Every structure is written in C-alpha cells, then in structure tokens.
Amino acid sequence: xxxxxxxxxxxxxxxxxxxxxxxxxxxxxxxxxxxxxxxxxxxxxxxxxxxxxxxxxxxxxxxxxxxxxxxxxxxxxxxxxxxxxxxxxxxxxxx
Amino acid sequence: xxxxxxxxxxxxxxxxxxxxxxxxxxxxxxxxxxxxxxxxxxxxxxxxxxxxxxxxxxxxxxxxxxxxxxxxxxxxxxxxxxxxxxxxxxxxxxxxxxxxxxxxxxxxxxxxxxxxxxxxxxxxxxxxxxxxxxxxxxxxxxxxxxxxxxxxxxxxxxxxxxxxxxxxxxxxxxxxxxxxxxxxxxxxxxxxxxxxxxxxxxxxxxxxxxxxxxxxxxxxxxxxxxxxxxxxxxxxxxxxxxxxxxxxxxxxxxxxxxxxxxxxxxxxxxxxxxxxxxxxxxxxxxxxxxxxxxxxxxxxxxxxxxxxxxxxxxxxxxxxxxxxxxxx
Ligand SMILES: [Fe+2]
Ligand SMILES: [Fe+2]
Numbered sequence: 001x002x003x004x005x006x007x008x009x010x011x012x013x014x015x016x017x018x019x020x021x022x023x024x025x026x027x028x029x030x031x032x033x034x035x036x037x038x039x040x041x042x043x044x045x046x047x048x049x050x051x052x053x054x055x056x057x058x059x060x061x062x063x064x065x066x067x068x069x070x071x072x073x074x075x076x077x078x079x080x081x082x083x084x085x086x087x088x089x090x091x092x093x094x095x
Numbered sequence: 096x097x098x099x100x101x102x103x104x105x106x107x108x109x110x111x112x113x114x115x116x117x118x119x120x121x122x123x124x125x126x127x128x129x130x131x132x133x134x135x136x137x138x139x140x141x142x143x144x145x146x147x148x149x150x151x152x153x154x155x156x157x158x159x160x161x162x163x164x165x166x167x168x169x170x171x172x173x174x175x176x177x178x179x180x181x182x183x184x185x186x187x188x189x190x191x192x193x194x195x196x197x198x199x200x201x202x203x204x205x206x207x208x209x210x211x212x213x214x215x216x217x218x219x220x221x222x223x224x225x226x227x228x229x230x231x232x233x234x235x236x237x238x239x240x241x242x243x244x245x246x247x248x249x250x251x252x253x254x255x256x257x258x259x260x261x262x263x264x265x266x267x268x269x270x271x272x273x274x275x276x277x278x279x280x281x282x283x284x285x286x287x288x289x290x291x292x293x294x295x296x297x298x299x300x301x302x303x304x305x306x307x308x309x310x311x312x313x314x315x316x317x318x319x320x321x322x323x324x325x326x327x328x329x330x331x332x333x334x335x336x337x338x339x340x341x342x343x344x345x346x347x348x349x350x351x352x353x354x355x356x357x358x359x360x361x362x363x364x365x366x367x368x369x370x371x372x373x374x375x376x377x378x379x380x381x382x383x384x385x386x387x388x389x390x391x392x393x394x395x396x397x398x399x400x401x402x403x404x405x406x407x408x409x410x411x412x413x414x415x416x417x418x419x420x421x422x423x
C-alpha cells in the first residue's frame with residue numbers, strides 16, 4: 001500500500017475540433033504528465049479525443065449544491081432576457 | 096451480477112440519517128427521474144449501498160482480467176491475441192471508471208484496494224471459475240459479458256449520475272467483448288468435430304455459473320426493493336436472468352451446441368423459456384470463498400500489487416523531487 005494517496009485529477013476530452021472539452025471521469029497520478037498519460041490510456045482507447053485536459057480535482061472551485069437555489073436566483077426573474085418575452089405582431093418578418 | 100447484491104447484512108441500512116422532510120424531498124427527486132450528483136444531499140444508506148455496489152462492480156472488472164489474461168500467451172493466432180489483449184485492457188479500464196465513480200461518494204481508492212486485497216470486499220462469483228481451454232475465452236465473452244450487458248444497460252439509467260455515466264462508457268465497449276466471444280465460438284463450431292466439442296464443453300461449464308451472475312432469486316434478494324425504489328436497480332434479478340436465457344438459447348442453437356439443461360423448454364404461451372433449478376449451494380460456496388479459484392485469484396491480485404510497490408514508490412519519489420525543484 002503506498003503511504004500517500006495519489007492526487008486525483010479530473011479528465012476532460014475534446015472529441016473533435018469544433019466541440020468543447022467535456023468531463024469524462026477522473027484518474028489518479030503522481031504528477032501532471034502521468035495524469036495525461038493515464039487519462040489517455042483510460043479514457044481514449046478508441047480514439048475518443050483529439051485533445052485532453054487534466055486538472056487536479058482539488059483545484060476546481062465549485063458552486064455549493066446546498067446553495068443552488070439562492071446562487072442562481074438572480075437570473076430567475078429576468079424573463080425579459082429571453083426572446084419569447086417580446087410580442088411581435090404577425091406580418092413582421094425576419095425578426 | 097457483477098455486483099450480485101452481495102454483503103447483504105448491512106444492518107445500518109435502515110438507520111438513514113436525515114429528517115423525514117429531507118428523505119421525502121430526496122425520494123421526490125428520484126421519482127421525478129432527476130439524477131443525484133456527488134455533492135447533493137443523499138441518505139446515508141443510499142450512499143453506502145452505492146459504495147458497496149460500485150466498488151464490488153469495480154473489483155469484479157479487475158479480478159475478471161485474470162481468467163482471460165490466463166490465455167494471452169496461448170492465443171492461437173496474433174489476431175486473437177491482439178483482440179484478447181484489448182478486451183482484458185478494457186476490463187481494467189472499466190475497473191478504473193468504476194473506482195472513480197465510487198470515489199465521488201467519499202471512499203478513497205486506497206481503501207477500496209485494501210478491502211479487495213484483504214479479502215473483505217466481494218466480487219462476482221463468476222471469476223472464480225477456471226479457464227481450462229481456449230473455447231472458454233469464447234464462452235466468457237459470449238455468456239459472461241452477455242450477462243453483464245443485460246445488467247449494465249439498465250444501470251446506464253441509474254439514479255446516481257457518476258455511476259450512470261460510467262456505465263454508458265462501459266456499455267459502449269461491452270458489445271465488442273460479447274461479439275468477439277461469439278465469433279470465436281462460431282469459428283470453433285464451424286471447424287473440426289474436436290473443435291466443436293471444445294465449444295460444447297465450454298458451454299457446459301459456463302452456462303450455470305453465468306445464470307448465477309444475476310444473483311439470488313427475487314424471493315431471497317433482501318435489498319432489491321429498496322434499490323428499486325431508489326432507482327439504482329431497474330429490473331429484478333429474476334427478470335434479468337429470464338431475459339438473458341431468452342436471448343441466449345437462440346444464439347446457442349445457431350452455434351449448433353446445446354444448453355446443458357434438460358428442463359429447458361420454450362413456454363409457447365408466454366414466449367419465455369422455462370429452465371431448471373440453479374444449484375444455489377454452489378453459488379453460496381463460491382461467494383463464501385470456496386469456489387475453484389477464489390484463493391488463486393486473490394493471491395495473484397495481492398502479488399501484482401506488492402510487485403508494483405517499487406514502481407509506485409519511484410513515481411512518488413520522482414514527483415516529489417520535481418515539485419521540490421520547481422519550488423526552488
Ligand atoms: Fe467490463
Ligand atoms: Fe467486458
């Protein structure tokens with residue numbers, strides 16, 4: 001048993017150019033290069049990606065699920081941000 | 096299945112933390128088919144059930160590399176060897192996807208590995224059977240991966256997000272596993288009488304253990320109801336077993352080999368096959384550690400782990416040295 005837990009890294013894959021990177025899962029590694037190698041071997045055995053990002057899980061800043069409602073609340077009552085808020089009479093085209 | 100609903104004596108399961116309001120709100124989310132994510136509130140028993148199931152599943156993938164790995168150096172052609180190598184590597188990958196899904200629930204990787212190595216953790220009974228001839232590699236792909244697929248497809252809709260996503264990834268890869276196995280047996284069955292006899296012999300030995308993979312009968316499966324309510328499980332053990340039998344018998348007929356069950360017959364009214372009684376004593380024995388290969392499987396895993404110790408140490412020493420240099 002190794003004395004010390006290896007750091008956890010989150011793995012993100014861009015499946016083809018033009019698309020964003022997407023979270024795939026996580027892996028353990030002692031350093032960044034090993035994290036990339038392990039991510040490649042674990043998550044792209046069938047050409048699933050053209051680009052890989054790995055980032056140490058403890059470096060990710062995340063919103064708190066317990067505070068989800070309050071945190072996203074400011075956007076909730078601003079329905080005028082959506083195009084459907086505006087009534088445009090029939091006959092007006094290309095709008 | 097790969098998880099088989101083992102370790103059922105979890106006494107604390109009923110003592111879920113959380114107020115009645117929290118529990119009701121949680122169940123409401125589940126009923127609305129919302130996914131639960133790692134940092135969301137969940138009942139302690141839900142968390143524990145998932146840790147047990149996902150880690151057992153991961154251990155099964157890892158131990159499952161052994162029976163097939165056993166034939167890597169003896170594959171009859173370079174093509175078959177490359178296929179088998181890729182398949183065994185996939186199983187290792189499945190173990191890794193699943194360990195990382197389990198870790199999101201707050202158990203460490205080292206803890207899970209320690210539980211496997213100490214013999215505390217369970218893994219699927221199927222991997223305690225020996226692979227004595229090359230046809231067994233075909234039978235494993237066809238039957239064992241086939242049974243796994245039956246179980247894993249509904250798990251893609253499991254209420255716990257990280258597990259469901261890991262299963263989607265796994266399922267994409269399983270279909271190759273099953274097809275290469277079936278094709279291997281098809282090749283044998285179209286070969287000499289001796290080769291066909293090998294395929295029949297493999298089916299004879301793997302059929303019943305494969306049916307056992309689905310776990311105890313529903314009447315004996317204590318945790319099923321709760322797992323169904325939580326939508327961790329979507330179908331009962333017996334339902335999945337029946338589906339498996341229904342599709343597999345026809346595939347055996349195509350191969351021209353016969354399922355070793357004198358009681359097997361098609362019920363014209365229901366359209367389902369009825370089949371003979373499973374030897375549950377054998378199942379219990381294998382689970383209890385007394386199957387043909389339990390000891391060997393565990394020892395091999397322990398040896399692989401301790402043989403790798405120096406590599407892990409070196410990697411860690413290298414990383415610390417690099418970090419120290421960067422800091423200087
Ligand atoms: Fe697998
Ligand atoms: Fe598989």
